[in-house]
Amino acid sequence: MQALDEILKHAESEIKSAADLKSLDHFRVYYLGKKGQLTEYLKTLGQLPPAERPAAGQKINAAKEAVQALIDQRILQLQSTLIEKQLASESIDVTLPGRSEGMGSIHPVTRTFDTLRRIFSQMGFVFMEGPEIEEDYYNFTALNVPPLHPARAMQDTFYFSNGLVLRSQMSPVQIHAMKTMRPPLRMVAMGRVYRRDFDLTHTPMFHQMECLMVDERVTFADLKGLLNHFLKEFFETDAPIRFRPSYFPFTEPSAEVDIGCIRCSGKGCRICKNSGWLEVLGCGMVHPNVLNGVNIDSEKYRGFAFGVGIDRLTLLKYGMTDLRSLFENDLRLLKQF
Numbered sequence: 001m002q003a004l005d006e007i008l009k010h011a012e013s014e015i016k017s018a019a020d021l022k023s024l025d026h027f028r029v030y031y032l033g034k035k036g037q038l039t040e041y042l043k044t045l046g047q048l049p050p051a052e053r054p055a056a057g058q059k060i061n062a063a064k065e066a067v068q069a070l071i072d073q074r075i076l077q078l079q080s081t082l083i084e085k086q087l088a089s090e091s092i093d094v095t096l097p098g099r100s101e102g103m104g105s106i107h108p109v110t111r112t113f114d115t116l117r118r119i120f121s122q123m124g125f126v127f128m129e130g131p132e133i134e135e136d137y138y139n140f141t142a143l144n145v146p147p148l149h150p151a152r153a154m155q156d157t158f159y160f161s162n163g164l165v166l167r168s169q170m171s172p173v174q175i176h177a178m179k180t181m182r183p184p185l186r187m188v189a190m191g192r193v194y195r196r197d198f199d200l201t202h203t204p205m206f207h208q209m210e211c212l213m214v215d216e217r218v219t220f221a222d223l224k225g226l227l228n229h230f231l232k233e234f235f236e237t238d239a240p241i242r243f244r245p246s247y248f249p250f251t252e253p254s255a256e257v258d259i260g261c262i263r264c265s266g267k268g269c270r271i272c273k274n275s276g277w278l279e280v281l282g283c284g285m286v287h288p289n290v291l292n293g294v295n296i297d298s299e300k301y302r303g304f305a306f307g308v309g310i311d312r313l314t315l316l317k318y319g320m321t322d323l324r325s326l327f328e329n330d331l332r333l334l335k336q337f
């Protein structure tokens with residue numbers, strides 16, 4: 001009976017320190033299995049005098065039950081530790097902020113395109129498109145810039161070896177329009193143009209809008225009225241507008257148009273280089289040579305035209321200074337729109 005107590009003591013310390021269910025099962029077999037320590041003990045009952053057998057049997061059975069209870073208890077402990085461990089490793093912190101889908105926005109240049117389309121379609125202009133790779137004729141000759149004309153040097157054009165060019169302005173679309181449609185004509189062309197230039201205010205590819213109106217009694221005053229409305233509408237301002245005489249081969253007379261600085265209201269700032277004015281576009285009355293070249297009678301019809309940099313309009317409207325930033329697709333910039 002003393003040995004039985006020893007076994008119980010051993011079993012208790014071993015079961016309580018069992019590290020996992022597998023070693024616990026090992027102890028169960030060791031003590032309670034068919035050849036386990038306590039089972040073997042039960043088999044020795046026969047050697048005892050009959051009078052002692054019931055008491056000894058009861059004691060051994062109690063020991064078996066005690067060991068089984070210890071094992072059951074340890075199983076519960078190990079299982080709950082296992083569950084806690086699993087919960088800790090699979091836990092979700094519901095207080096963390098979620099990962100949202102990135103929200104896209106409309107590129108500032110696209111915004112300007114949309115605004116221009118709205119303003120000019122409200123005034124009854126039609127929008128036309130043309131190829132980006134042009135024949136020399138449409139990009140220069142038809143616009144009163146014959147070969148060897150000095151104005152060709154004003155635009156650093158990309159030439160292909162077969163005489164084609166990447167259009168350096170949107171004017172070729174006007175030539176296509178005047179060759180296929182008869183006046184009265186009110187059209188706008190917006191798109192990509194190309195020049196060999198790259199610095200703070202120039203990129204090899206940029207966007208231009210050109211506007212043309214041809215009719216019997218079109219005057220410079222009509223042009224002025226249109227530009228006045230357009231610039232005030234676009235910049236949402238009452239800033240003054242001024243015309244300065246200028247030269248373009250395809251218009252006569254020609255003018256450059258400034259708007260009172262929308263940043264400083266004409267007081268002078270970094271954007272307007274302290275002049276109080278912002279250069280925005282070039283315009284003029286269509287040169288008779290251009291009209292005659294597309295078989296529109298310049299004695300009967302007159303027209304005005306203007307061209308404006310869409311990217312420059314965008315920079316001015318949003319108070320930006322580096323044209324290149326519009327094409328770098330830096331999300332920190334784009335997210336502000």
Ligand SMILES: [Zn+2]
Nearest residue numbers: 261264269272
């Ligand atoms: Zn200014």
